[in-house]
Structures are given as C-alpha cells and as structure tokens.
Amino acid sequence: MITSGKVVGEIIDISFTQITCEAKDLENIPTPGQFIRFALDDYIVLGCTTRYDIGNISQEGYPRALWKSPDDLEKFYPQLQHILKGYFKCVILGFISNGKFISCLPDRSIRLHTMVELAEKKDILLATQNSLFLNSIIKAKDVDIIEVIPWMLYFAYIAREKDYEYIEHMGKELNMYLRYDLNLLTPVIERLENLIANM
Numbered sequence: 001m002i003t004s005g006k007v008v009g010e011i012i013d014i015s016f017t018q019i020t021c022e023a024k025d026l027e028n029i030p031t032p033g034q035f036i037r038f039a040l041d042d043y044i045v046l047g048c049t050t051r052y053d054i055g056n057i058s059q060e061g062y063p064r065a066l067w068k069s070p071d072d073l074e075k076f077y078p079q080l081q082h083i084l085k086g087y088f089k090c091v092i093l094g095f096i097s098n099g100k101f102i103s104c105l106p107d108r109s110i111r112l113h114t115m116v117e118l119a120e121k122k123d124i125l126l127a128t129q130n131s132l133f134l135n136s137i138i139k140a141k142d143v144d145i146i147e148v149i150p151w152m153l154y155f156a157y158i159a160r161e162k163d164y165e166y167i168e169h170m171g172k173e174l175n176m177y178l179r180y181d182l183n184l185l186t187p188v189i190e191r192l193e194n195l196i197a198n199m
Helices: 070-076 121-127 132-139 145-159 165-178 181-197
Strands: 005-015 018-023 035-040 043-056 085-096 100-102 114-119
Touching: 005 035, 018 043, 035 085, 035 121, 043 121, 043 132, 043 145, 085 121, 085 132, 100 121, 121 145, 132 145, 132 165, 145 165, 145 181, 165 181
Parallel strands: none
Antiparallel strands: 005 018, 005 114, 018 085, 035 043, 035 114, 043 085, 085 100
16 A cells, blocks of 8 residues: 655564664654554554664764764765664554554554655544553653653644643543653653643
C-alpha cells in the first residue's frame, strides 16, 4: 500500500514494540512526541517518536566542531550531508484496519526498509481517541516520558482544534497510569501547560 505523506525515514531496526529509522535528511528528523505512520500490507501502522540522534556514519566518536555558520558549512563542507546521519526511534501504538484504530501490535511482522512518514491529522485523532497510547509510551523501555508525553498530548490537542476538555480528561487518565505519582505527573503537566500557553 502506498501512502500519501512525505517520507521522513526508513526502518533500519525492529525490536518488538519499537523501531529505529534512519532519517531521510538532517533538517526534517521527527522529534519526540511526533506521530509517524507506515504501510504494512493493508494496514497503516501508527507510532510515536521517542528520541532522535545525529551522528557520524564512521562510528569513530563525535563529529568535531567546525565553528562555521550554516551557510559556510554548506559552502565549504558539502560532504557533511553524506557523513552525518540522523536516526529516530519510535514506539508502535497500534494500526488502522478498515478505518478503525486498534491499540495493539499488528498480527504480522514489521518489515525492514519500510518508508516512514509523519502521521496525518486523521491518524492522530484515531491513535489518541482513548488513553491507551499513553500507556504504550509509559511501558516502553528507555523513554523519557516527561519529555515525550507533553508533546504527544500537545499534538493531539492541536489535532482536536485546541479542545482543552480532552487535555483535562487525558490528564486524569495519565495520573491513573502513573499510579498517582506526582513526581512524574507534575513535570508532564507543567510542560504541557507551557506548550499550550506559548506555542
């Protein structure tokens, strides 16, 4: 199945509920909290970016500082686009089948080298219609929920034309998933409120 969005990456590693993608270009790497999609036979699989990295393809440590402006870098070091690569990791939230979102892993294996796109508004609305997407992120390994969840909720809020009642409901659901741990909940809510007030 071919989807209509803009390709932002390609799957290069799969680990049960998570995938790693190589970004198509360094200027458009999906950041934590952004929703992604990709085709899997007759399904559209939806996920959320949880982290990104930019590194040297030689694997010999960090790239060295060049102390140049972006224009000078492009002029004097055009090869940088070929030796630096961006990567992003995503948690799988579920899949769309027959127009309905199912909060589960698909019943078939995800394939390496599948193209990944940013999710469309309708995808975000489906994936975030109930709170199970929050639990998928909370239960995932090596995810900084204090940074990722505020952005996820913000994108869901924007997709819903800034419906604050939705945020209030999801805040209660999140509190339950976090087992009423205010040390985790408070910074998530503070970051989300800051995004809503200032973006």
